[in-house]
Amino acid sequence: MNYEFSQRVQALKPSAIREIFKYAADPTVVSLSAGNPAPEAFPCKELAEISEKLLRENPVAAFQYSFTEGYPVLREQLKKYMAEKHNSFKDFDDLIITSGAQQVMDLTTKVLVNEGDKVICEAPSFIGSLNSFRSYLGQLVGVPVESDGMNMEALEEALKNNENVKFIYTIPNFQNPSGVTMSYEKRKKMYELACKYNVIILEDNPYGDLRYSGEHIPTIKSLDTEGRVIYAGTFSKVISPGMRVGWCIAPKEIISKIVVCKQGEDVHTNIWSQMVCSEFMANYDYEAHLENLRNIYRKKAQFAMDLLDKHLAPKITYDKIDGGLFIWCKLPENVDMPEFCKTAVLNKVCVVPGNAFLTDENEKTNAFRINFSTPTDEQLEKGIKILGEVANMLF
Ligand SMILES: Cc1ncc(COP(=O)(O)O)c(C=O)c1O
Numbered sequence: 001m002n003y004e005f006s007q008r009v010q011a012l013k014p015s016a017i018r019e020i021f022k023y024a025a026d027p028t029v030v031s032l033s034a035g036n037p038a039p040e041a042f043p044c045k046e047l048a049e050i051s052e053k054l055l056r057e058n059p060v061a062a063f064q065y066s067f068t069e070g071y072p073v074l075r076e077q078l079k080k081y082m083a084e085k086h087n088s089f090k091d092f093d094d095l096i097i098t099s100g101a102q103q104v105m106d107l108t109t110k111v112l113v114n115e116g117d118k119v120i121c122e123a124p125s126f127i128g129s130l131n132s133f134r135s136y137l138g139q140l141v142g143v144p145v146e147s148d149g150m151n152m153e154a155l156e157e158a159l160k161n162n163e164n165v166k167f168i169y170t171i172p173n174f175q176n177p178s179g180v181t182m183s184y185e186k187r188k189k190m191y192e193l194a195c196k197y198n199v200i201i202l203e204d205n206p207y208g209d210l211r212y213s214g215e216h217i218p219t220i221k222s223l224d225t226e227g228r229v230i231y232a233g234t235f236s237k238v239i240s241p242g243m244r245v246g247w248c249i250a251p252k253e254i255i256s257k258i259v260v261c262k263q264g265e266d267v268h269t270n271i272w273s274q275m276v277c278s279e280f281m282a283n284y285d286y287e288a289h290l291e292n293l294r295n296i297y298r299k300k301a302q303f304a305m306d307l308l309d310k311h312l313a314p315k316i317t318y319d320k321i322d323g324g325l326f327i328w329c330k331l332p333e334n335v336d337m338p339e340f341c342k343t344a345v346l347n348k349v350c351v352v353p354g355n356a357f358l359t360d361e362n363e364k365t366n367a368f369r370i371n372f373s374t375p376t377d378e379q380l381e382k383g384i385k386i387l388g389e390v391a392n393m394l395f
Helices: 018-022 046-055 059-063 072-086 100-112 129-133 152-161 182-195 250-268 271-283 286-311 337-346 377-392
Strands: 093-098 117-123 137-144 165-170 201-204 227-236 246-252 328-329 367-372
Touching: 018 286, 046 059, 046 271, 059 271, 059 367, 072 093, 072 227, 072 246, 072 271, 093 250, 093 328, 100 129, 100 137, 100 201, 100 227, 100 246, 100 250, 117 129, 117 152, 129 137, 137 152, 152 165, 152 182, 152 328, 165 182, 182 201, 246 250, 246 367, 271 286
Parallel strands: 117 137, 117 165, 165 201, 201 227
Antiparallel strands: 093 246, 227 246, 328 367
C-alpha cells in the first residue's frame, strides 16, 4: 500500500545523523551522545516512599482522570516557587502542567504558528524543539550563538528582515547543545527587541537549576512586563525524565488556548507522576536535593573537562562550562566533522555531530556534542581517550 502522509509530517525527514545513533545501541560502544540525568541523580528512595504512601492512602486519586490544567496542588506550588524564587510568575500569567517541556514547545507552536510563519532559533539549538516547530510547518531562522548567547545584531537583522516572526526560541542557561549561557545584558536586549518588533519569546529553561559554578542570572520571564514571554520548565533534569512532568507559564489568554489543545493531545499529564512530584517538593528538602545534583554534576563535568584537556588538547577545543549536561567540542576548520564522528563510532564511541542541531542540517559546522552525565567515570575515561586516538589518526 502507498501511504500518503500529511504535509506536516512530510516535512519531517529521517536524518542521516540518526544512522549514527544505531551504533549507540551496541553495548560495546561508549555513548557520549545521550542527554540523560546521571543514574545516581535520581531520588529513588524518596520517590519510592512517596509512591508507596500515595498508593496505600490515596490510590483512586492517582489512578483517576484529572484536570487538563494539572494537579491543582502542584500548580499552586509551582506558581509560588516560580514567583518567589525566580520572579517568573506575573499577575497576568497562568500555569499549566505539561507532559515535559517538550510538550510546551509543541503546544506553543500549535497555538501560535501558521504554515510558513517564522520561528527564530539559536543556531545551534535543541533538535526536539526544532522538530516541533517544523511539524507545524514553521520556518526556522537560525541566529548564531556566541559565548554569551545569541548575537544580538544578527537577531535584530532577523527580526527586521523576516515577516510573520511568531516567536524567538531560546535556551538561556547551559544551552543544549552549546553549553552557552546568555548574559544578563543580552537577556535584557532580547526582551527589548521582542518589544520593539512585537514578538513573543519562548524561554526554555531545563538546566537553570543545574548551575554548579558562577553567578545565577535572572530569567527573561522575570523581565516580562508586557506579557510576551512564554516559559517552559521541567522536572526532567532534576527529578526524572521518565515521569514526564513539566510546566508552562504564559499570559492567561495563551494558557487558555493551550489548555484546549492539550485536551486533544493527552487529556492531562500523568496525575500519578504529578502527585509524586508535588509531594517531593512539599515534604522533602527540594533545595538540598538540587544542591546534591549540582555536586554530582560539578564533579562529573570537571572529570570530563580534565579528560578533554588530557586527551584532546590542543587539537580539539571546547568552552568551559558552569552548568548543564553538555560540552560542545570544536575541531579545527579544515577537519571533516562528519568523518570524525563516523570514525569515532567505528572505534566504539558515539558523539552527536553538530549539524544535528542546526536549523538547516546541510549547513557546515566543525563542532560535536558530548554528554558527561550519563556515562560512568570509566566510560568517560575510555570514550574520551578513544576520541583522542581518532583525532591523532585523522589529523
Ligand atoms: C533544551 C531542552 N528543552 C526541552 C527538553 C525536553 O525536556 P522534557 O523531558 O521536559 O520534555 C530537553 C531535553 O533534553 C532539552 O534539552
